Amino acid sequence: MEIYRVVKGDSLYDISKKYNISIDEIIKANDLPYNDKLSVGMNLLIPSKSTASNEDYFNYKVQVGDFLYKIAKKFKVNYKDIIAFNNLKPPYVVYPGQIIKIPKKNKKKLVSTLPFFQPGTKYKNYYDYIKEISPQLTYMAIFDIRTNKDGNLISEIPEELTKFILDNNISPLPVITNFDGENFNKDLAREVLTNNMDLLIKNIVDLTVKENYGGVILDFENLYPEDRDLFNTFVKKLSEKLHEKNKVLGMAIAPKWEDWSDRPWVGFFDYEELGKYLDIAYLMTYEWGWVGGDPQPIAPLPNMKRVIDYALTKMPSDIIYMGMNLYGYNWPVYKYKQEPAKTVTLKDAYKLAIDNNAQILWNNKSKTPYFKYIDEKGDLREVHFEDALSQLYKHELAKQLNLEGFGYWVLNTKIAPTWYILDELFKVKKVMQ
Numbered sequence: 001m002e003i004y005r006v007v008k009g010d011s012l013y014d015i016s017k018k019y020n021i022s023i024d025e026i027i028k029a030n031d032l033p034y035n036d037k038l039s040v041g042m043n044l045l046i047p048s049k050s051t052a053s054n055e056d057y058f059n060y061k062v063q064v065g066d067f068l069y070k071i072a073k074k075f076k077v078n079y080k081d082i083i084a085f086n087n088l089k090p091p092y093v094v095y096p097g098q099i100i101k102i103p104k105k106n107k108k109k110l111v112s113t114l115p116f117f118q119p120g121t122k123y124k125n126y127y128d129y130i131k132e133i134s135p136q137l138t139y140m141a142i143f144d145i146r147t148n149k150d151g152n153l154i155s156e157i158p159e160e161l162t163k164f165i166l167d168n169n170i171s172p173l174p175v176i177t178n179f180d181g182e183n184f185n186k187d188l189a190r191e192v193l194t195n196n197m198d199l200l201i202k203n204i205v206d207l208t209v210k211e212n213y214g215g216v217i218l219d220f221e222n223l224y225p226e227d228r229d230l231f232n233t234f235v236k237k238l239s240e241k242l243h244e245k246n247k248v249l250g251m252a253i254a255p256k257w258e259d260w261s262d263r264p265w266v267g268f269f270d271y272e273e274l275g276k277y278l279d280i281a282y283l284m285t286y287e288w289g290w291v292g293g294d295p296q297p298i299a300p301l302p303n304m305k306r307v308i309d310y311a312l313t314k315m316p317s318d319i320i321y322m323g324m325n326l327y328g329y330n331w332p333v334y335k336y337k338q339e340p341a342k343t344v345t346l347k348d349a350y351k352l353a354i355d356n357n358a359q360i361l362w363n364n365k366s367k368t369p370y371f372k373y374i375d376e377k378g379d380l381r382e383v384h385f386e387d388a389l390s391q392l393y394k395h396e397l398a399k400q401l402n403l404e405g406f407g408y409w410v411l412n413t414k415i416a417p418t419w420y421i422l423d424e425l426f427k428v429k430k431v432m433q
Helices: 012-019 023-030 068-075 079-086 123-136 159-167 186-195 197-210 225-244 301-312 346-355 388-400 417-425
Strands: 002-005 043-046 057-061 099-103 109-117 139-147 153-155 171-177 215-219 248-253 280-283 320-325 328-332 342-344 361-363 368-374 380-384 405-409 426-428
Touching (some): 012 043, 109 123, 109 280, 159 171, 171 197, 186 225, 197 215, 197 225, 215 225, 342 346, 346 368, 346 380, 417 426
Parallel strands (some): 109 405, 139 171, 171 215, 215 248
Antiparallel strands (some): 057 099, 328 380
Protein backbone atom coordinates (compact mmCIF):
# COMPACT_ATOMS: atom_id res chain seq x y z
CA MET A 1 0.00 0.00 0.00
CA GLU A 2 1.24 3.47 -0.92
CA ILE A 3 -0.21 6.96 -0.91
CA TYR A 4 0.32 9.02 -4.06
CA ARG A 5 -0.39 12.77 -4.19
CA VAL A 6 -1.76 13.94 -7.53
CA VAL A 7 0.17 16.73 -9.25
CA LYS A 8 -0.67 18.85 -12.27
CA GLY A 9 -0.66 16.80 -15.46
CA ASP A 10 -1.34 13.46 -13.80
CA SER A 11 -3.87 11.07 -15.25
CA LEU A 12 -5.30 7.84 -13.89
CA TYR A 13 -3.76 6.05 -16.84
CA ASP A 14 -0.27 7.31 -15.99
CA ILE A 15 -0.67 6.46 -12.28
CA SER A 16 -1.96 2.96 -13.08
CA LYS A 17 1.06 2.32 -15.30
CA LYS A 18 3.46 3.70 -12.70
CA TYR A 19 2.22 1.25 -10.06
CA ASN A 20 1.25 -1.58 -12.43
CA ILE A 21 -2.31 -1.63 -11.14
CA SER A 22 -5.60 -1.21 -12.98
CA ILE A 23 -7.49 2.07 -13.17
CA ASP A 24 -10.57 0.32 -11.80
CA GLU A 25 -8.67 -0.75 -8.67
CA ILE A 26 -7.53 2.81 -8.01
CA ILE A 27 -11.06 4.12 -8.53
CA LYS A 28 -12.53 1.54 -6.16
CA ALA A 29 -9.90 2.06 -3.45
CA ASN A 30 -10.43 5.84 -3.40
CA ASP A 31 -14.15 6.33 -4.10
CA LEU A 32 -13.31 8.31 -7.23
CA PRO A 33 -16.36 9.78 -8.99
CA TYR A 34 -14.87 9.66 -12.51
CA ASN A 35 -12.67 7.27 -14.44
CA ASP A 36 -10.90 10.01 -16.37
CA LYS A 37 -10.73 13.04 -14.06
CA LEU A 38 -8.59 13.93 -11.06
CA SER A 39 -8.03 16.97 -8.87
CA VAL A 40 -4.58 18.26 -7.99
CA GLY A 41 -3.79 17.45 -4.36
CA MET A 42 -5.73 14.18 -4.12
CA ASN A 43 -4.05 11.63 -1.87
CA LEU A 44 -4.66 8.37 -3.69
CA LEU A 45 -4.32 5.01 -1.99
CA ILE A 46 -2.49 2.51 -4.18
CA PRO A 47 -3.55 -0.95 -2.96
CA SER A 48 -1.04 -3.69 -2.30
CA LYS A 49 -0.90 -6.48 -4.83
CA SER A 50 -1.83 -9.06 -2.19
CA THR A 51 -2.39 -9.50 1.52
CA ALA A 52 -1.28 -12.18 3.93
CA SER A 53 -4.16 -11.89 6.37
CA ASN A 54 -4.72 -15.67 6.25
CA GLU A 55 -1.11 -16.27 7.31
CA ASP A 56 -1.18 -14.39 10.61
CA TYR A 57 -1.49 -17.55 12.70
CA PHE A 58 -0.59 -21.22 12.76
CA ASN A 59 -2.46 -24.20 14.18
CA TYR A 60 -1.31 -25.89 17.37
CA LYS A 61 -2.54 -29.16 18.86
CA VAL A 62 -2.97 -28.85 22.63
CA GLN A 63 -0.83 -31.34 24.54
CA VAL A 64 -1.43 -33.08 27.87
CA GLY A 65 -0.45 -30.66 30.64
CA ASP A 66 -0.94 -27.56 28.48
CA PHE A 67 -2.87 -24.57 29.71
CA LEU A 68 -3.38 -21.17 28.13
CA TYR A 69 -0.62 -19.21 29.89
CA LYS A 70 1.90 -22.04 29.34
CA ILE A 71 1.12 -22.16 25.61
CA ALA A 72 1.42 -18.37 25.33
CA LYS A 73 4.79 -18.44 27.10
CA LYS A 74 5.99 -21.30 24.89
CA PHE A 75 5.38 -19.33 21.72
CA LYS A 76 6.20 -15.93 23.27
CA VAL A 77 2.83 -14.38 22.46
CA ASN A 78 0.23 -12.60 24.57
CA TYR A 79 -2.33 -15.04 26.01
CA LYS A 80 -5.06 -12.42 25.33
CA ASP A 81 -4.30 -12.68 21.61
CA ILE A 82 -4.78 -16.47 21.74
CA ILE A 83 -8.14 -15.90 23.45
CA ALA A 84 -9.19 -13.41 20.78
CA PHE A 85 -8.00 -15.51 17.80
CA ASN A 86 -9.93 -18.53 19.05
CA ASN A 87 -12.96 -16.73 20.51
CA LEU A 88 -12.39 -18.55 23.81
CA LYS A 89 -14.88 -18.03 26.61
CA PRO A 90 -14.26 -17.88 30.39
CA PRO A 91 -12.72 -19.78 32.13
CA TYR A 92 -10.50 -20.14 29.03
CA VAL A 93 -9.83 -23.88 29.41
CA VAL A 94 -8.16 -25.80 26.57
CA TYR A 95 -8.14 -29.57 26.18
CA PRO A 96 -5.60 -32.14 24.95
CA GLY A 97 -6.12 -32.76 21.24
CA GLN A 98 -7.85 -29.42 20.68
CA ILE A 99 -6.58 -27.45 17.66
CA ILE A 100 -6.12 -23.76 18.43
CA LYS A 101 -4.74 -20.84 16.47
CA ILE A 102 -1.49 -19.24 17.65
CA PRO A 103 -0.89 -15.70 16.33
CA LYS A 104 2.47 -15.26 14.66
CA LYS A 105 4.92 -12.84 16.21
CA ASN A 106 5.78 -9.57 14.51
CA LYS A 107 2.68 -9.73 12.37
CA LYS A 108 -0.31 -7.44 12.16
CA LYS A 109 -1.59 -6.02 15.43
CA LEU A 110 -4.85 -7.57 16.55
CA VAL A 111 -7.59 -4.95 16.96
CA SER A 112 -11.34 -4.66 17.38
CA THR A 113 -13.58 -2.47 15.25
CA LEU A 114 -16.88 -0.78 16.08
CA PRO A 115 -18.64 0.98 13.21
CA PHE A 116 -21.92 2.76 13.91
CA PHE A 117 -24.86 2.37 11.56
CA GLN A 118 -28.10 4.33 11.22
CA PRO A 119 -30.57 2.00 9.47
CA GLY A 120 -33.31 4.40 8.36
CA THR A 121 -35.89 3.00 5.95
CA LYS A 122 -33.36 2.06 3.24
CA TYR A 123 -31.04 -0.05 5.36
CA LYS A 124 -31.11 -2.92 2.85
CA ASN A 125 -29.31 -0.70 0.36
CA TYR A 126 -26.20 -1.12 2.55
CA TYR A 127 -26.28 -4.92 2.68
CA ASP A 128 -23.77 -5.46 -0.13
CA TYR A 129 -21.40 -2.90 1.38
CA ILE A 130 -21.62 -4.38 4.87
CA LYS A 131 -21.15 -7.90 3.52
CA GLU A 132 -18.06 -6.84 1.57
CA ILE A 133 -16.33 -5.32 4.61
CA SER A 134 -17.73 -7.79 7.17
CA PRO A 135 -14.36 -9.56 7.70
CA GLN A 136 -13.07 -6.27 9.11
CA LEU A 137 -15.96 -5.68 11.52
CA THR A 138 -15.90 -7.01 15.08
CA TYR A 139 -19.05 -5.28 16.29
CA MET A 140 -21.71 -3.08 14.77
CA ALA A 141 -23.41 -0.42 16.87
CA ILE A 142 -26.96 -0.02 15.56
CA PHE A 143 -29.21 2.96 16.15
CA ASP A 144 -31.23 3.01 18.15
CA ILE A 145 -33.17 1.97 21.22
CA ARG A 146 -34.56 4.76 23.38
CA THR A 147 -35.50 4.69 27.00
CA ASN A 148 -38.54 6.52 28.28
CA LYS A 149 -38.87 7.93 31.79
CA ASP A 150 -40.46 4.68 33.03
CA GLY A 151 -37.46 2.55 32.04
CA ASN A 152 -39.17 0.92 29.08
CA LEU A 153 -37.35 0.58 25.77
CA ILE A 154 -38.53 1.75 22.37
CA SER A 155 -36.64 0.02 19.56
CA GLU A 156 -36.08 1.48 16.09
CA ILE A 157 -33.98 -1.50 14.94
CA PRO A 158 -35.44 -3.81 12.26
CA GLU A 159 -35.31 -7.48 13.33
CA GLU A 160 -34.22 -8.50 9.86
CA LEU A 161 -31.16 -6.21 10.12
CA THR A 162 -30.01 -7.89 13.34
CA LYS A 163 -30.23 -11.30 11.68
CA PHE A 164 -28.28 -10.07 8.66
CA ILE A 165 -25.49 -8.75 10.90
CA LEU A 166 -25.30 -12.00 12.85
CA ASP A 167 -25.28 -14.04 9.63
CA ASN A 168 -22.20 -12.07 8.53
CA ASN A 169 -20.23 -12.93 11.67
CA ILE A 170 -20.55 -9.45 13.19
CA SER A 171 -21.62 -8.97 16.79
CA PRO A 172 -24.58 -6.52 16.90
CA LEU A 173 -24.66 -3.95 19.71
CA PRO A 174 -27.81 -1.83 19.92
CA VAL A 175 -27.27 1.79 20.93
CA ILE A 176 -29.29 2.76 24.02
CA THR A 177 -30.00 6.49 24.18
CA ASN A 178 -31.78 9.20 26.14
CA PHE A 179 -32.94 10.72 22.86
CA ASP A 180 -36.56 11.85 23.00
CA GLY A 181 -37.11 12.20 19.27
CA GLU A 182 -35.73 15.72 19.09
CA ASN A 183 -32.93 16.05 21.64
CA PHE A 184 -30.75 14.16 24.09
CA ASN A 185 -32.98 14.84 27.08
CA LYS A 186 -31.16 15.46 30.36
CA ASP A 187 -34.42 15.56 32.35
CA LEU A 188 -35.54 12.23 30.92
CA ALA A 189 -32.19 10.70 31.88
CA ARG A 190 -32.37 12.11 35.40
CA GLU A 191 -35.92 10.84 35.93
CA VAL A 192 -35.37 7.30 34.66
CA LEU A 193 -32.06 6.87 36.51
CA THR A 194 -33.50 8.25 39.73
CA ASN A 195 -36.82 6.41 39.77
CA ASN A 196 -36.56 3.41 37.43
CA MET A 197 -32.88 2.48 37.14
CA ASP A 198 -33.31 -1.18 38.06
CA LEU A 199 -36.16 -1.69 35.62
CA LEU A 200 -34.18 -0.02 32.83
CA ILE A 201 -31.23 -2.31 33.55
CA LYS A 202 -33.45 -5.40 33.56
CA ASN A 203 -35.04 -4.40 30.27
CA ILE A 204 -31.66 -3.82 28.63
CA VAL A 205 -30.24 -7.15 29.78
CA ASP A 206 -33.39 -9.05 28.81
CA LEU A 207 -33.28 -7.44 25.36
CA THR A 208 -29.69 -8.57 24.72
CA VAL A 209 -30.60 -12.15 25.60
CA LYS A 210 -33.85 -12.21 23.62
CA GLU A 211 -32.37 -10.68 20.44
CA ASN A 212 -28.97 -12.41 20.68
CA TYR A 213 -27.13 -9.10 20.87
CA GLY A 214 -23.48 -9.21 21.93
CA GLY A 215 -24.15 -6.46 24.46
CA VAL A 216 -25.05 -2.78 24.22
CA ILE A 217 -23.54 0.64 23.57
CA LEU A 218 -24.74 3.48 25.79
CA ASP A 219 -25.08 6.84 24.08
CA PHE A 220 -26.40 9.01 26.89
CA GLU A 221 -25.62 12.64 26.13
CA ASN A 222 -26.16 16.09 27.57
CA LEU A 223 -26.76 14.90 31.16
CA TYR A 224 -26.57 17.35 34.04
CA PRO A 225 -22.95 17.46 35.31
CA GLU A 226 -24.30 17.05 38.85
CA ASP A 227 -25.81 13.68 37.83
CA ARG A 228 -22.32 12.25 37.36
CA ASP A 229 -22.46 9.93 40.40
CA LEU A 230 -25.97 8.79 39.47
CA PHE A 231 -24.75 7.88 36.00
CA ASN A 232 -21.70 6.07 37.39
CA THR A 233 -23.97 3.95 39.59
CA PHE A 234 -26.12 3.07 36.59
CA VAL A 235 -23.09 2.02 34.54
CA LYS A 236 -21.67 -0.07 37.39
CA LYS A 237 -24.92 -1.95 37.99
CA LEU A 238 -25.60 -2.44 34.27
CA SER A 239 -22.07 -3.74 33.74
CA GLU A 240 -22.49 -6.34 36.48
CA LYS A 241 -25.77 -7.61 35.09
CA LEU A 242 -24.55 -7.74 31.49
CA HIS A 243 -21.35 -9.55 32.45
CA GLU A 244 -23.42 -12.19 34.24
CA LYS A 245 -24.87 -12.98 30.80
CA ASN A 246 -21.47 -12.77 29.06
CA LYS A 247 -22.50 -9.55 27.29
CA VAL A 248 -20.31 -6.50 26.72
CA LEU A 249 -20.96 -2.91 27.78
CA GLY A 250 -19.73 -0.09 25.62
CA MET A 251 -20.21 3.65 25.75
CA ALA A 252 -19.88 6.63 23.44
CA ILE A 253 -17.88 9.18 25.44
CA ALA A 254 -17.48 12.89 24.74
CA PRO A 255 -13.84 13.98 24.26
CA LYS A 256 -11.89 16.02 26.82
CA TRP A 257 -8.33 16.36 28.07
CA GLU A 258 -9.10 17.59 31.59
CA ASP A 259 -11.82 16.47 33.98
CA TRP A 260 -14.07 19.53 33.47
CA SER A 261 -16.61 18.00 35.85
CA ASP A 262 -18.91 21.04 35.79
CA ARG A 263 -19.12 21.58 32.03
CA PRO A 264 -22.17 20.77 29.87
CA TRP A 265 -21.95 17.68 27.61
CA VAL A 266 -18.62 16.44 29.01
CA GLY A 267 -18.94 17.02 32.78
CA PHE A 268 -20.86 13.88 33.68
CA PHE A 269 -18.33 11.59 31.96
CA ASP A 270 -16.03 10.34 34.72
CA TYR A 271 -13.29 8.67 32.68
CA GLU A 272 -11.61 7.00 35.64
CA GLU A 273 -14.75 5.57 37.22
CA LEU A 274 -16.32 4.50 33.93
CA GLY A 275 -13.10 2.77 32.92
CA LYS A 276 -13.63 0.27 35.75
CA TYR A 277 -16.85 -1.08 34.26
CA LEU A 278 -16.69 -0.68 30.48
CA ASP A 279 -15.54 -3.19 27.91
CA ILE A 280 -15.61 -0.56 25.15
CA ALA A 281 -14.81 3.10 25.73
CA TYR A 282 -15.59 4.72 22.37
CA LEU A 283 -14.02 8.17 22.45
CA MET A 284 -15.79 10.56 20.08
CA THR A 285 -12.57 12.26 19.00
CA TYR A 286 -14.13 14.34 16.24
CA GLU A 287 -16.62 17.19 15.64
CA TRP A 288 -14.28 20.09 16.39
CA GLY A 289 -15.57 21.25 13.06
CA TRP A 290 -19.35 20.77 13.25
CA VAL A 291 -22.42 21.59 11.18
CA GLY A 292 -23.33 24.70 13.17
CA GLY A 293 -19.81 26.08 13.57
CA ASP A 294 -17.22 27.77 11.41
CA PRO A 295 -15.24 25.86 8.75
CA GLN A 296 -12.33 23.93 10.27
CA PRO A 297 -10.91 20.40 10.44
CA ILE A 298 -13.42 17.96 11.90
CA ALA A 299 -10.88 15.70 13.60
CA PRO A 300 -7.45 17.35 13.87
CA LEU A 301 -4.86 14.75 14.81
CA PRO A 302 -3.26 16.76 17.68
CA ASN A 303 -6.67 17.13 19.37
CA MET A 304 -7.37 13.43 19.00
CA LYS A 305 -4.03 12.54 20.53
CA ARG A 306 -4.55 14.97 23.40
CA VAL A 307 -7.89 13.35 24.30
CA ILE A 308 -6.48 9.83 24.09
CA ASP A 309 -3.38 10.72 26.10
CA TYR A 310 -5.67 11.97 28.87
CA ALA A 311 -7.90 8.89 28.65
CA LEU A 312 -4.86 6.62 28.96
CA THR A 313 -4.13 8.14 32.38
CA LYS A 314 -7.65 7.24 33.55
CA MET A 315 -8.57 3.92 31.93
CA PRO A 316 -6.78 0.88 30.46
CA SER A 317 -5.72 1.00 26.82
CA ASP A 318 -7.41 -2.33 26.07
CA ILE A 319 -10.89 -0.83 26.34
CA ILE A 320 -10.20 2.38 24.38
CA TYR A 321 -11.56 2.69 20.83
CA MET A 322 -10.48 5.78 18.94
CA GLY A 323 -13.49 7.35 17.24
CA MET A 324 -12.98 8.37 13.62
CA ASN A 325 -15.27 10.29 11.31
CA LEU A 326 -15.86 8.78 7.88
CA TYR A 327 -17.50 11.95 6.56
CA GLY A 328 -16.76 15.58 5.75
CA TYR A 329 -18.58 18.90 5.94
CA ASN A 330 -19.22 21.53 3.28
CA TRP A 331 -19.63 25.00 4.84
CA PRO A 332 -20.74 28.34 3.41
CA VAL A 333 -17.74 30.41 4.55
CA TYR A 334 -19.54 33.69 5.23
CA LYS A 335 -22.98 32.30 6.06
CA TYR A 336 -22.18 29.45 8.44
CA LYS A 337 -24.10 31.13 11.28
CA GLN A 338 -27.27 31.17 9.19
CA GLU A 339 -26.79 28.00 7.13
CA PRO A 340 -25.48 24.72 8.58
CA ALA A 341 -22.81 22.71 6.81
CA LYS A 342 -23.78 19.84 4.54
CA THR A 343 -22.44 16.34 5.17
CA VAL A 344 -20.32 14.94 2.33
CA THR A 345 -18.77 11.55 1.62
CA LEU A 346 -15.29 11.18 0.16
CA LYS A 347 -16.81 10.66 -3.29
CA ASP A 348 -18.95 13.80 -2.83
CA ALA A 349 -15.89 15.84 -1.88
CA TYR A 350 -13.85 14.63 -4.84
CA LYS A 351 -16.71 15.33 -7.25
CA LEU A 352 -17.10 18.87 -5.91
CA ALA A 353 -13.38 19.51 -6.26
CA ILE A 354 -13.22 18.15 -9.81
CA ASP A 355 -16.43 19.82 -11.01
CA ASN A 356 -15.30 23.20 -9.65
CA ASN A 357 -11.66 22.86 -10.71
CA ALA A 358 -10.56 23.24 -7.07
CA GLN A 359 -7.12 22.20 -5.89
CA ILE A 360 -7.18 20.03 -2.78
CA LEU A 361 -4.94 21.40 -0.05
CA TRP A 362 -3.34 19.66 2.94
CA ASN A 363 -3.41 21.01 6.49
CA ASN A 364 -0.16 19.65 7.87
CA LYS A 365 -1.07 20.52 11.47
CA SER A 366 -4.43 18.72 11.54
CA LYS A 367 -3.29 16.09 8.98
CA THR A 368 -6.49 16.51 6.98
CA PRO A 369 -7.42 17.69 3.43
CA TYR A 370 -9.64 20.61 2.46
CA PHE A 371 -10.49 22.88 -0.46
CA LYS A 372 -12.52 25.96 -1.35
CA TYR A 373 -14.74 26.75 -4.30
CA ILE A 374 -17.43 29.16 -5.47
CA ASP A 375 -20.91 27.61 -5.71
CA GLU A 376 -23.65 28.33 -8.26
CA LYS A 377 -24.97 31.19 -6.08
CA GLY A 378 -21.59 32.87 -6.04
CA ASP A 379 -20.92 31.97 -2.40
CA LEU A 380 -17.52 30.83 -1.20
CA ARG A 381 -17.65 27.35 0.32
CA GLU A 382 -15.06 25.35 2.24
CA VAL A 383 -14.93 21.56 2.44
CA HIS A 384 -13.06 19.58 5.11
CA PHE A 385 -13.11 15.81 4.73
CA GLU A 386 -11.27 12.51 5.22
CA ASP A 387 -9.11 10.84 2.59
CA ALA A 388 -6.63 7.97 2.42
CA LEU A 389 -3.75 9.92 3.97
CA SER A 390 -5.74 11.43 6.85
CA GLN A 391 -7.17 8.00 7.68
CA LEU A 392 -3.69 6.46 7.55
CA TYR A 393 -2.41 9.00 10.09
CA LYS A 394 -5.30 8.21 12.44
CA HIS A 395 -4.86 4.44 12.23
CA GLU A 396 -1.13 4.76 12.80
CA LEU A 397 -1.75 6.92 15.88
CA ALA A 398 -3.97 4.25 17.45
CA LYS A 399 -1.35 1.63 16.67
CA GLN A 400 1.37 3.76 18.24
CA LEU A 401 -0.71 4.24 21.40
CA ASN A 402 -1.55 0.51 21.55
CA LEU A 403 -5.30 1.05 21.70
CA GLU A 404 -7.80 -1.80 21.59
CA GLY A 405 -9.36 -0.63 18.36
CA PHE A 406 -11.33 1.79 16.26
CA GLY A 407 -14.81 3.22 16.28
CA TYR A 408 -16.15 4.55 12.97
CA TRP A 409 -18.85 7.15 12.59
CA VAL A 410 -20.71 6.29 10.48
CA LEU A 411 -21.09 3.37 8.00
CA ASN A 412 -23.77 5.27 6.09
CA THR A 413 -21.12 7.63 4.72
CA LYS A 414 -19.30 4.99 2.71
CA ILE A 415 -15.53 5.28 2.45
CA ALA A 416 -13.21 2.79 0.75
CA PRO A 417 -9.64 3.76 1.82
CA THR A 418 -10.39 3.11 5.50
CA TRP A 419 -10.95 -0.61 4.94
CA TYR A 420 -7.85 -1.00 2.77
CA ILE A 421 -5.75 0.67 5.47
CA LEU A 422 -7.29 -1.43 8.20
CA ASP A 423 -6.61 -4.62 6.25
CA GLU A 424 -3.02 -3.59 5.50
CA LEU A 425 -2.03 -2.68 9.07
CA PHE A 426 -4.17 -4.85 11.35
CA LYS A 427 -5.87 -8.17 11.97
CA VAL A 428 -9.46 -7.74 13.10
CA LYS A 429 -10.83 -9.78 16.01
CA LYS A 430 -14.04 -11.72 15.79
CA VAL A 431 -16.07 -12.29 18.95
CA MET A 432 -19.22 -14.03 17.79
CA GLN A 433 -20.83 -16.10 20.52
